[in-house]
Amino acid sequence: MALDRNPVPNDLSAFWMPFTANRQFKQAPRMFVSAEGMHYTTADGRQVLDGTAGLWCCNAGHKRPKIVEAIQAQAAELDYAPAFQMGHPKAFELANRLRDMAPDPFQHVFYTNSGSESVETALKIAIAYQRAIGQGTRTRLIGRERGYHGVNFGGISVGGIVNNRKFFGSLLTGVDHLPATHLPKENAFTKGQPQHGAHLADELEKIVALHGPETIAAVIVEPMAGSTGVLLPPKGYLERLREITRKHGILLIFDEVITGFGRLGSSFAAEHFGVMPDMITCAKGLTNGVIPMGAVLATSEIHDAFMQGPPEAIELFHGYTYSGNPIAAAAGLATLETYREEGLFQRAAELAPYWQEALHSLKDHPHVIDIRNMGLIGAVELEPIPGQPTKRAFQAFLDCYEKGVLIRTTGDIIAMSPPLIIEKSHIDELIGTLGDVLKALH
Numbered sequence: 001m002a003l004d005r006n007p008v009p010n011d012l013s014a015f016w017m018p019f020t021a022n023r024q025f026k027q028a029p030r031m032f033v034s035a036e037g038m039h040y041t042t043a044d045g046r047q048v049l050d051g052t053a054g055l056w057c058c059n060a061g062h063k064r065p066k067i068v069e070a071i072q073a074q075a076a077e078l079d080y081a082p083a084f085q086m087g088h089p090k091a092f093e094l095a096n097r098l099r100d101m102a103p104d105p106f107q108h109v110f111y112t113n114s115g116s117e118s119v120e121t122a123l124k125i126a127i128a129y130q131r132a133i134g135q136g137t138r139t140r141l142i143g144r145e146r147g148y149h150g151v152n153f154g155g156i157s158v159g160g161i162v163n164n165r166k167f168f169g170s171l172l173t174g175v176d177h178l179p180a181t182h183l184p185k186e187n188a189f190t191k192g193q194p195q196h197g198a199h200l201a202d203e204l205e206k207i208v209a210l211h212g213p214e215t216i217a218a219v220i221v222e223p224m225a226g227s228t229g230v231l232l233p234p235k236g237y238l239e240r241l242r243e244i245t246r247k248h249g250i251l252l253i254f255d256e257v258i259t260g261f262g263r264l265g266s267s268f269a270a271e272h273f274g275v276m277p278d279m280i281t282c283a284k285g286l287t288n289g290v291i292p293m294g295a296v297l298a299t300s301e302i303h304d305a306f307m308q309g310p311p312e313a314i315e316l317f318h319g320y321t322y323s324g325n326p327i328a329a330a331a332g333l334a335t336l337e338t339y340r341e342e343g344l345f346q347r348a349a350e351l352a353p354y355w356q357e358a359l360h361s362l363k364d365h366p367h368v369i370d371i372r373n374m375g376l377i378g379a380v381e382l383e384p385i386p387g388q389p390t391k392r393a394f395q396a397f398l399d400c401y402e403k404g405v406l407i408r409t410t411g412d413i414i415a416m417s418p419p420l421i422i423e424k425s426h427i428d429e430l431i432g433t434l435g436d437v438l439k440a441l442h
């Protein structure tokens with residue numbers, strides 16, 4: 001049936017696919033043609049269990065009725081409204097809902113269309129904020145090694161993933177990096193937050209001493225680094241980063257594109273860890289991945305610093321054609337409603353211990369050198385094949401796909417982040433299949 005509705009073109013050459021080995025893919029394409037709940041259907045009619053919530057974004061699972069209906073209705077009512085100097089009700093309503101669900105300090109919402117744009121927006125707001133409060137020398141930005149903040153120039157500059165940077169020239173100037181929070185010798189196979197490594201935040205003091213605090217606008221980190229292979233914050237680390245940034249008048253930005261919307265069992269990681277940054281970037285789960293939308297959540301302190309001068313003056317020279325797009329806003333409202341009605345954040349928190357034990361049951365499987373987990377996120381790190389990094393994990397991905405399970409890999413790390421509607425039986429199937437695949441891998 002699916003084949004009839006979605007014929008696969010014979011010619012795949014025109015579409016230059018993102019972050020994909022195009023030539024390899026087009027030799028043996030992997031196509032999804034429909035999805036529902038926890039499953040995708042492939043072009044050849046197979047069911048594939050979604051162990052990754054798409055790309056960490058379909059937190060409520062697929063084809064959720066409220067979201068489908070909201071998008072259909074909105075498209076028929078108001079398809080587009082200009083984003084500058086005009087408004088429409090749903091963008092305001094969604095901002096209110098986001099404010100209500102976010103931790104208290106976050107009272108204002110700036111819309112974007114992706115995680116990458118949220119990051120650029122937050123970095124620009126940080127620098128402009130410092131200027132607005134008379135701290136115009138603060139223009140430096142600090143990121144972290146192995147950090148992923150999307151693929152635009154600001155994001156790859158503060159990011160720390162070598163292949164995402166090295167092909168693209170000189171990037172932003174005035175950027176420095178903290179060390180990654182990964183201490184495999186001390187922390188391998190830790191369940192949940194690792195014990196060792198809070199001291200890594202003290203590296204910020206060295207960077208501050210090197211450049212002078214009066215030159216630094218903001219520090220941006222993922223509270224839990226997802227894309228690079230699930231690196232957790234050691235106990236006390238985020239608290240210390242907060243302390244040091246506050247002491248030196250430096251803004252702290254949490255990039256919550258992955259950790260937002262229930263992934264860790266709470267609305268945002270800021271709430272989960274009890275550490276409040278000055279801005280939160282989000283995207284992905286905001287609309288369940290269905291329509292592109294992102295946002296930056298800012299405190300009143302930041303927002304109000306811009307609300308000066310004559311009231312007819314534009315306060316922030318920044319925004320996108322699709323900021324707060326009506327269909328995206330409708331999708332966002334229906335998504336938040338679905339999360340709330342079904343108690344999905346709570347559900348993630350309740351399932352986390354079962355998830356943890358299932359994942360760690362892979363400890364003695366071949367090639368496994370570390371397992372990391374938090375909320376409904378898990379990573380299994382494999383020993384690379386000597387001289388052929390990434391090959392072993394990618395083979396595991398292909399083998400899992402053949403056996404009807406979708407996982408993600410980055411380097412030789414397998415990352416999983418299922419929709420929060422997952423059942424225990426799905427967890428057993430996901431981990432069981434991965435276990436079988438690992439046992440058969442070379």
Ligand code: PXG
Pocket residue numbers: 055056113114115116117119148149150151222226227228255256257258283284408410
């Ligand atoms: N920040 C973080 C923390 C992210 O994880 C982005 C920004 C960029 O978002 P956009 O919407 O511009 O892609 C991300 C995106 C993976 C994977 O497999 C992760 C992301 C995207 C695609 C794949 O780990 N993260």
